Amino acid sequence: DAGVTQSPTHLIKTRGQQVTLRCSPKSGHDTVSWYQQALGQGPQFIFQYYEEEERQRGNFPDRFSGHQFPNYSSELNVNALLLGDSALYLCASSLVGPYGYTFGSGTRLTVV
């Protein structure tokens, strides 16, 4: 049973560019959340998608946007990249309700 799959695993972008990260949820899960984990920090909640709509959002600027597709997969887009956007971006999938979250291995984004 495939867990959460994220792509790419690593990428390097230049300041000011745009990036798209992708996530396929665990089979049977319908909710996808994105987290940013800066070096030496705990993950910070970016936003969550359910039924193809953004349901909740953390304290991140509008440069961060997302999308969920009918097959529940999701994308995270970041525009006008800043050096401070360098981090591990984690995708987590779950079911709506009192359930746990399954995390992917993450995408390591480096902005130079």
Added chain:
Amino acid sequence: AQSVAQPEDQVNVAEGNPLTVKCTYSVSGNPYLFWYVQYPNRGLQFLLKYITGDNLVKGSYGFEAEFNKSQTSFHLKKPSALVSDSALYFCAVRDMKTGANNLFFGTGTRLTVIP
């Protein structure tokens, strides 16, 4: 507002000894509490969770955690540490009163098990 505190950045323990990784939380309603482990260059792996019921929760790889409502704590424990337990551990909380479905994480505790 929700928050999680992991007061120790680093915990060292000898192999075979019991280990404890501390976590305290703050929420406005009832908490859902989680522990995750992270190995280098990897995502988060689920260890255990507390939703309701018995205050002692047993999880993966021999780990357990005790929910203490009066002390707002959810410490992670293992009776006998293994070198392979060396990793970064995160405590997380979800506040059921707000209805929010996201997790708030602590800053993590690095556990080193010394052979």
